[in-house]
Amino acid sequence: MKKIVVKKRHSIRKSQGVDLLLRLEEQIGSSANLFRADMIEVLETNADVSLFMVAKKPLLMDTGAWVFPTLKGAVQVPFPERRVTVDAGAIPYVVNGADIMRPGIVAVTDDVKAGCPVQIVDERHGKPLAIGIALFDAPDMRASTAGKMVKKFHHVGDEIWNMEI
Template sequence: MSKSPKELKIVSRYLLSKKDRKKLEEEAEKELGKDYAAKIQEAERVEIAIVKHPELSELYFLDNTLAFVRVTGDGFIPSLYYIYKANLSPSYPSVYVDAGAVPKILNGADVMVPGIKKIEGEFGPNTRVLIKELDKARTIAIGLSLMSSQEIKTSQKGKAIKTLHYLGDEVWNLSTK
């Protein structure tokens, strides 16, 4: 995500109809897992916000909490705030980064190969991954792999993961309002 919170502008926000809610459940189950679909079913209010943003098209709120966002042309990613609040993590593979990489990632930087110290799960390019802090094992960002897990293990340098959402970005800030 870009660093400027001014770029994220909500154009409209409304409750989803039962039909649209059911469609959303199916999409969320496919992309995020059954637990996310169950959370949509359990929610009293399911809202969508249409946004003006270069990388995002829609925000989805479950009982007034930002749960996930639709990346323009690329499906859903969960809100990190919702991951922590609902204690619910998508079934994405994980990469663990060293302490030196954490401040850079929390500033919006992409993940470079040398910063990755551990990989959980196999993945190919263009796969969503959780980016975790090695020492604390907490999720600090969600990204899109630019290399496969095997390429990362055998590479010495290069950009491995494009950061999509991180603690402290505009989506996080909107979640905590």
């Protein structure tokens, strides 16, 4: 992907903010309340994803199909939902943008659904390393022994992470 350039930024109406948080609640449940703010701004960019500034930080992204915290959002406002935990051996690959393979996964929360966003976290500290799209539901992921389980969407050092505002 090319470098993301912010063309405009403006605050959204309260009703739009409520809709945004309702869509976020569909993904992460009551933890969506952690992202409430008096002012939410939308960034108009050249990317396929819409980015939202909460408290002047790019904490949320909207693809049209779903709303989910950005990686910075997951780091700054930790939430327990939608987690795929990987072992220490997978960390260097994940932070460099690799998809998540089954041998590196040590735990999956029950709310992981195929086609929905998840946060990939490290086993030791529980710190988010990337945001991905689950390719299988949680039970199928646990039952599997090999193959790709999560497609990478956003990781440390990518264009969303390095975006200058």
